[in-house]
Amino acid sequence: MKIIITLGIIILSISMAESQDIGYAKRIIEKLSSAEFKGRGYTENGDKISAVYISNEYHNLNLLPLNGKSYFQKFSLSVNTLPGRVSVKIDGTELHTATDYLVESSCPSVNGRFQIIKTSRSQIDTEEKFASLVDNAADSFILIDCRDKKNEETDLSKKIDEYIKLLKHSPQIAIKGVIIYTNDKLTWESSTSQNIRPVVIINKELDLNTVNSIEITVDAKFKKNYKTQNVAGFIKGTSGSDSTLVVLAHYDHLGKLGKDIYFPGANDNASGVAMILNLAKHYSVNRPKYTMVFIALSGEEAGILGAKAFTDNPLIDLKKIKFLVNFDLAGTGDEGIKIVNGSVYKDKFDLITRINQQHELLPKVDIRGAACNSDHCLFYQKGVPCFYIYTQGGIQAYHDIFDKYETLPLTEFTDYCKLMIMFFDSITHPI
Ligand SMILES: [Zn+2]
Numbered sequence: 001m002k003i004i005i006t007l008g009i010i011i012l013s014i015s016m017a018e019s020q021d022i023g024y025a026k027r028i029i030e031k032l033s034s035a036e037f038k039g040r041g042y043t044e045n046g047d048k049i050s051a052v053y054i055s056n057e058y059h060n061l062n063l064l065p066l067n068g069k070s071y072f073q074k075f076s077l078s079v080n081t082l083p084g085r086v087s088v089k090i091d092g093t094e095l096h097t098a099t100d101y102l103v104e105s106s107c108p109s110v111n112g113r114f115q116i117i118k119t120s121r122s123q124i125d126t127e128e129k130f131a132s133l134v135d136n137a138a139d140s141f142i143l144i145d146c147r148d149k150k151n152e153e154t155d156l157s158k159k160i161d162e163y164i165k166l167l168k169h170s171p172q173i174a175i176k177g178v179i180i181y182t183n184d185k186l187t188w189e190s191s192t193s194q195n196i197r198p199v200v201i202i203n204k205e206l207d208l209n210t211v212n213s214i215e216i217t218v219d220a221k222f223k224k225n226y227k228t229q230n231v232a233g234f235i236k237g238t239s240g241s242d243s244t245l246v247v248l249a250h251y252d253h254l255g256k257l258g259k260d261i262y263f264p265g266a267n268d269n270a271s272g273v274a275m276i277l278n279l280a281k282h283y284s285v286n287r288p289k290y291t292m293v294f295i296a297l298s299g300e301e302a303g304i305l306g307a308k309a310f311t312d313n314p315l316i317d318l319k320k321i322k323f324l325v326n327f328d329l330a331g332t333g334d335e336g337i338k339i340v341n342g343s344v345y346k347d348k349f350d351l352i353t354r355i356n357q358q359h360e361l362l363p364k365v366d367i368r369g370a371a372c373n374s375d376h377c378l379f380y381q382k383g384v385p386c387f388y389i390y391t392q393g394g395i396q397a398y399h400d401i402f403d404k405y406e407t408l409p410l411t412e413f414t415d416y417c418k419l420m421i422m423f424f425d426s427i428t429h430p431i
Contacts, residue, residue, distance in 0.1 A: 022414050024281060025274040028057070029331070030405045032251070032273060033264035040265060041190070041255015043083040047228045047298055050251050054231045054296045057277050061284045063233030063294060066315045073230040075309035077299050080106050080194045084219025086258030088200055090116075091212055098186065098261045098401045100204040103218055105254075106191035107198045113215045114176050118208060120145035121160050130163045134173050141200075141214050142167055143179040168199050179214065181206070187399045188254050188263065190301040194222045228252075228298040230306045232315060235283050237291040244316055245424055246293040246324040246384075247276045248307075248375050250300030254399060264404040267397065269300070271331030271408065278417050279424075289428040290322060297375050300328070307375035311382055318379070323348065323427055324386035325420070326376035332394030333412025336364025340388035341380065343369045348387065348427075355422045361415040366392070391416065 031037070031053065038046030055071040065071045086103060088095045095101045117137040121144065124130045133142065144164060150157070167178050177198040186203050198218060231251070234244075249272030253265030264270075276294050283292050293316060299305030311318070323345075342349040353365050370380065376388040394411060397403040 021278075021281070022410070025278050025413055025417075026410070028274040028277055029266055029270040029408065029410075032270035033266040033403075033405045035262060039255040039262035040251060040253040041081070041263075041301075042079045042223060042226050042228065043081045043256045046255050047252055051229050051231050051296075051298070054251060054273065054277075058231065058233040058280070058294070061277070061280045063235060063280055063284070066232035066234050066293060066295075071231045071233050073232055073310065073313075073315060074227055075229070075299070075306070076225040076227050077302055077305045078192050078222070078224045079226055079302055080191045081221050081223055081255065082107060082218060082257055083221055084259065085217045086219070086261075087215075087217045089215040090202075090206060091210070092215070095202065095204060098188075098257060101200055101202045102186050102188055102257070103216075104191070104195065104199040104201065105189055105257075106193055106195040107218050107220055108194050108196065109218055109220045110177065110198045111217045112176075113213055115140040116143050116179065116211055116214055117141070118143045118145065118211065121148055124160055124163050125156060134167075134175065138174040139176055141177040141179055142175055143181055143208075143211065145208060146180055146182045146184075149182075168197070169195060171196055177214075177216070181208070185396075185400070188257065189399065190254055190303075192302050194220060228306070230298055230310055231296040232294065232310075233280075234291055234293045235280070235288060237289050238287050239289045241290055242317070242320050243322045244291045244293050244320055245288070245427065246295065246316075246321050247279055248295045248297060248324065248326040248379075249273045249276045249330075250297040250306060250328060250375055252298045252300055252302075252306070254301055261401060263399070263401060266405045266408045267329050267331040267395065267403050268399065269328050269330075270405070271329065271410070271413075272327035274413075275327040275330045275417065275420070279420065282417075282421055288424070292424075300375055304375050304378060307378040311378045318382050318384050321379075321384045324376065324379055324384050326374055326386065326388040328374045328388065329390040330416065331391060331408045331410055331413070333362060333391040333416055334409065335393030336362045336366060336412070337389050337391050337416065338366040338368055340368045340371045340373065340376070340390075341386060342367035345385055345387065348385075351426055352419065352423050355426065356419055359418070359422070361419045362412050364392070
């Protein structure tokens, strides 16, 4: 009996070791964040190339298609893209895209040279000052020096934010564009609409006293009802129970900014995809008791739209989900993990903490309440018990061109994966 148990443990540890092959995770992340995948956005078929790659991995791991026929769940979204020329010159000097400046992703097409009218946040703190600025800036760009912005939510600060919003978006104002001059880190977002005028964010030393003109070229393309897809597969459980465990990770990222710049999104969220594929690799060998469902979602950066498509048209009974975990930002871990919904499902949080302590895996497991900040949110709103887990510490790169494979630490990836396997196994076999 003892021999059999020992043998069992040896076999289990061999399969655990195999399944946390960091090499596999690294290959996935390197691949998904390479130039070939175009930042996994909606130009040059970035999303489709990524979806095909993930579906091939599902196939190799013997996952079954969740809808019975194909791994793809198609849906459409509207998105503004900047697939062509993007360039900005200030007084004839070309700025470096994505390191010196960004144009907001909602940017419309524009091509021309414009005069710059300068102001600062403190100079637009009354309606009179705001009105006289606008009157004097017809056909020009307004540069707002935001370096004096304090991180305080005063009424005045909110009022100035409202004026800036009007400058950016109001059709009643005759200006050509807006420049936000800042010393904050440049961070890009995705946009599902196209603005009426360009907004340029500059973080580069300029002599504001002499700044006079901007030459800007942007080729924008608004894509209405662009077809994209979630990628969903499963491994059938051995128990015959119709309950499921679900793991999610969004595979989309911000795509490209012009022809040359792409956003690699190694941590956000090639790392999460690597996590669910690593789990799939483990459970394809160690068949789970409950059916395990693996969903790589599109459209997260555009407003958790892949999760919306799935929860509006679920391919499985949402009521039968025993537990769901969303992995988004899985690539660091120097300061452990944080668990959104940890205080909502405290018994599960305590379970993870206990396993982590027993096996001395991650340096820290932090708790957080509910937050609608990633894909799990729409499942949670439909009553699905779930966590969203992200790693902490390590790198600062986020929604910029520096979120790349080469500098992603993956400090705790192996232990993180072990912890999750033991967590799912403990749900299956309560201690
Ligand atoms: Zn993300």
